[in-house]
Amino acid sequence: MPRVIGEIEEKLRAHDYKMTPKREQVLKVLLENKDKHLSAEEVYNLVKLRAPDVGLATVYRTLELFSNFDIIHSMDFGDGRKRYEFSSQSMDGHRHHHLICIDCGRIIEVTEDLLEELEARVTNRYNFVISDHELKIFGWCRECKPQKKNDQSP
Amino acid sequence: MPRVIGEIEEKLRAHDYKMTPKREQVLKVLLENKDKHLSAEEVYNLVKLRAPDVGLATVYRTLELFSNFDIIHSMDFGDGRKRYEFSSQSMDGHRHHHLICIDCGRIIEVTEDLLEELEARVTNRYNFVISDHELKIFGWCRECKPQKKNDQSP
DNA sequence: CTATGTGCAAATCCTTTGCAATCCA
C-alpha cells in the first residue's frame, strides 16, 4: 500500500468522500499503469481480474470522482472514448505533451513543457489566466516514419 | 457563390466526389461561421433553415467527407461532441490554438503559432515527423478572470 | 443507524449504418 494511496484518501476524506475498497482497486490499476492511457473499459477489465464484483458503472463513477479531484486526468486521442492517466501534474506542476502516431497509433510522452513563451504571450495579449493546457502532436513515429527517398505518395 | 466553393468543388471532383446542392449548403454554413465551432447538430439546424429537406445523416456524412479532404477540421472541446471549423490551415499552413474559458465556455482563437522551438525539439529528440498539432489552453477569460484581491477560493 | 457507495439494467446522447428511393453525370 504505497503512501500515495493514503494521501489520496486524505484528499477525498477532506471532502467527505470515502476511499472504499473498490475505489482503491481502481486507483491501484491506474497507479500500476502510469505509462498507459487506459479507457474506462480497460480499467474495468483490469479491476475485474482482482475484484470481479465491481461494476462498470462504479468504474465510471470512480474515474469521474478522481478526475474532479485532479487525481487523474482524462484526455481524448480521437478514438471516441476518454482515456485516463494518473495525474503527475499534481506532483511537478507540469503537464506533459503527447505525440500521436497517425500510422500505428502509438502514444509517446514528451516531458519537456516549453510552452512558457507562448503562455506568457497569451496571458498578456488575451488577458487570459491560464490554468492548464493540453498539446497533442500528430505525425509519424520512429518506426512509421516515411522514407526520405522516393516518397512520392499523394 | 464565392470562389472558395468552386475550388473545393474541384478538390472533390478530382477524387470523383460531387459537390451536390446539399453539400454546398453545408459548406456555406461553415463558411459563414468561420469564427464559430459548430457541432454537427448545429450545422444541421442552420442548414435546415434554408434547405429543410436535408437529413442529419447527410450532414454527418458531409462533415466526414470534408474532414477527409482537410476542407474542415474537427476538434473536441470536451463537451462530448465533435465540433467543426473551416480549415484555415490549408491556406496559411498554420493551425491556430484555442483558449477555453472553464467558467463561461467561451472559445478564443490564438493565431500565433509559437511552437517552432518545441517542434524542433520533438523532431530531433524523438525522431518524430510532425504533421500537425492541436493545443488547447484552459483558464479564465477576460470576463471570468478571478479577482486578484480577496480570492481565497476554494 | 444513516448517508454514501454500488450493481444492474435501462436510458441517454452522439454518431454511424442499412436500405430503398432519388439524383446526377
Next chain:
DNA sequence: TGGATTGCAAAGGATTTGCACATAG
C-alpha cells in the same frame, strides 16, 4: 442508365442514471 447521394429509422458504442440493496464509519 448506373453508381453516387440521401432520408429515414434502426443500430451502435460510450457513458450516465434510477433504484433497491449493501456498506462504511
